[in-house]
Amino acid sequence: MYLLTGIYLTLIFISMYFLFLFSLLFFRNRKEMFNDKKSTDFFPRISIVMPAYNEGKNIGRTLRKIRELEYPKDKLEVIVVDDGSTDRTSEIVKKFKEVRIIRHEKNSGYAAIPINTGIDAAKNEIVAIMNADSYPEKEALLYMVPYFKDKKTGAVTGAYLAKDPKTFLQKLQNFEYRIIAWNRKLLHFLNAVYVTPGPLSLYRKSVLLEVGKFDEKNLTEDIEIAWRILKYNYSVKMCLSAITYVETPDTLRKWWKQRTRWNIGGMQTLGKYKRFMFSRKYDMFGVFVIPLFLSFMIISVFGFSVISYIFTSKGLFLESTIIKHIATSSKIFPGELNILLPEMFVFFGLLMLIIGIALFYIAIKDFNKYSKYTKIASISGAAYNLVYHILFPLVFLHSIIRLVKKDRRW
Amino acid sequence: MVKSQKDVFWKAAILTIAVFSLGMFIGYSFERGRVFEIEEDYNIMKLRQIDANLQTLYYNNMVIQDSKFCEVAIDENIKFADELYEEGVKIERYLNANKITKDLLINQKEYILFKTQFWLNAISLKKKCYADYVNVVYFYKQKSEDFDVNTDQNVMSGMLFEIKQGYGPEIMLIPLAVDLNISTIDIVVNQYNITEYPALLINEETVMQGLHNKNEIIEEIDKFL
Structure with a gap:
């Protein structure tokens, strides 16, 4: 006992x-939580990279949302990397003339591989990785880019909310995502944001190349890349005003599958970096994250x-x-x-x-x-x-x- | 920005240590409070027990002419038995709740000795005064790891309390823990060949081992009334 x-x-x-x-x-920091400044004079060129595998159902809607983004269109390029889809994904993307499509003949099985393909193809210094079923608010990019004025910023992530939550489970996830965003904003004040989720995160391309791009074998490449960025002593910022709506699992079975993947990926990442725990050389990453x-x-x-x-x-x-x-x-x-x-x-x-x-x-x-x-x-x-x-x-x-x-x- | 926020780490640590220590102190105070409560009760019971012993010596050595003496003595013993029983229940509950201090275990042993002595007093008093109350001795294990034994004992305790409420002064209820290394109880357990718990010894004659239906127990008690 x-x-x-x-x-x-x-x-x-x-x-x-x-x-x-x-x-x-x-x-x-209560007053600063929602105090993000919208960019009025700082518009770096952005390459939006969207990995896609059998996203025929959602990708059209997402690409239309990108068109609605309030950001100078001449400063944006959009690249879809079709990772061996067997549905109409490529066909739908081709209807959007402004979108560049790169096709893998065979599915790679990992999200990071098409992302890295997109990074290599990106022409601009800021790379936005976006899921094919993400629906960013119009001003999302405008709120995120100011953080890149700080040269030490390696990545910026935003808040993700459930799109049209209908089931009880989706409503719980809607609540959960707010708490997650809130927690992440608090970690922002300690330079300890430990994940840059797939729905929409912005990266400095030079930093991505320096750290070695995304780990192609990791199930949660978005956690692993954030850790690597922190380890290289760059900062990861969190912007609560940059909202992106995401599809959420509507059944317990789908939810369970998603969370199992997140957990396994998290544990993989922890296993990879455990030797840096408590290392003051890596500042907040080693000592806290x-x-x-x-x-x-x-x-x-x-x-x-x-x-x-x-x-x-x-x-x-x-x-x-x-x-x-x-x-x-x-x-x-x-x-x-x-x-x-x-x-x-x-x-x-x-x-x-x-x-x-x-x-x-x-x-x-x-x-x-x-x-x-x-x-x-x-x-x-x-x-x-x-x-x-x-x-x-x-x-x-x-x-x-x-x-x-x-x-x-x- | 980051440098100015790092002080939250040690501030949070101080706050945590302060609140945690306060919580431990409050928890420990609760537990010590219970121990003090039992120790105070024990001191009162000790005097009552000495008094009861003197009574026993008195009626063992004197010829009892006045029947009123027996009435008073029996009445006092029944009251004392009830108080001992309730105190025992309180100690058990507190023992289960206390997580830091287990001092109550010592008090519990002393109470078991009281109750054993009381039981022997009750037997003597019965013989001397030709009293018709029934002694019901309840044997249980204090430190059992067996889930069934623990739930059986939990039920038996409640059942005996209910039976005692029904019979009032007609029964003396004496619970005795058998696993606290008290040799007198070991002798009794061996003499009556008690191997299963909970167990009842009714009027030093009938043994009922294991959990029985309330009506069966009442039936056995009624045979002596």
Whole structure:
């Protein structure tokens, strides 16, 4: 029992530290969170690279969205890399005369390969990598480019929201993506943005070439490239005003598949860079980003395991007691149903829950105040915390099993 | 920009240490509070136990002329038995809740010794005063790792409490933990050949091992009333 208490208290301490860290960052930088400046006089040339594999359903809509972008058209080039599609992807793209298409005859199986093809073909210094099912807001590029005035900026990423969330799962993801964007903005203030997601991220081409472009074998090439950029001492910026809408999985099965891929890719990346952990030579990357990533994984697995063990064992005990009371024709006293005496586990758990919910509530209020974001109910936070969060450790455990079995099918 | 924000790391660390320490202190205070509560109760019980011992010595050595003596003595013993039982339940609950300090275990042993002594008093008093209450000794394991034994004991505790509420002063309920290395209890367990827990010893005659239906237990008790 002392071992369990020790593990629990260690997890609580680590979780509490990160909770206070993010809280301090937030309250210090609250005014800056949505304070991105739209570019009025700085319009670097941008090459938009779009890898595509059987995206016939979405790519037309995405290319039309690119046409609507409020950015000087003579400063944009669009390159679609068709990675061996067997549907009408190429046919649809050819209808857009301003788009250059490069075709791979055979599907490479990895997202990074067509991206690297596009980078090589790009003529401009700023390269925007965009998914074929992304729908950026018109002003997205205008908000992102000012960050490149800083020569140390290697990449800029934006906020991704769910496009037309219909199912309960999609609505939970819509909430989740806001929290992710919020977290990422806080990390921006520490130069610790550790991912440049595929829907829309901008890179300095010279930096991409210097760091060696995208890792062609990594399942989450967007995490891995961000880590590499940080390792080379460039910064990755986060722009909450640059919004891109993305298609989200509408069924649990699709969601599970997506998250398994994200987890496996994350663990691959961690494995690749673990030797730089705590290395001060790499500044925030070594000292903070890698330990943060690892801590989240450990807390996810161990925290879930400990809490599951406690509630499952107490729950099973209670269930068995009730059944036996019925079998022996004896009364159940209310005191027997009280499985939560005021003890340390409960005190710390409640404290973390209250602080976490308060922080979520304030963050959502801020999002709702900012006109670019459609309002969502704070009550979503309850469903998110109580229902959605439970899934994360489960999919993570599944990902570990697949990684151990070397099953990296995507 | 980055340099000016790095102070959040040590500020967050200080805040975490402060809150965590406060939480540990509050948790420890709760637990110590429980220990103090039990220790205070114990001091009161100790005096009551000495008093009960003196009573036993008195009625063992004196010829009892006045029947009122027996009434008072029996009444006092029943009250004492109920208080001992409730105290035992409280200690068990606190033992399960306390995560840092396990000092309550020592108190628990002392209470078991009290209860054993009390039981022997009850037997003597019965003989001397021709009392008709029924002694129900409940044997259980304090430190069992067996899920079934623990749930059976949990149910049995509640069931006995319910039965005691029904019978009032007609039964003396005495729970005794068998795995705390108390030799007197080991002797009793061996004498009655008790191997399965929870177990009941009714009026030093009938043994019921394992979890039984409430009505079966009532039936056995009624045979002595």
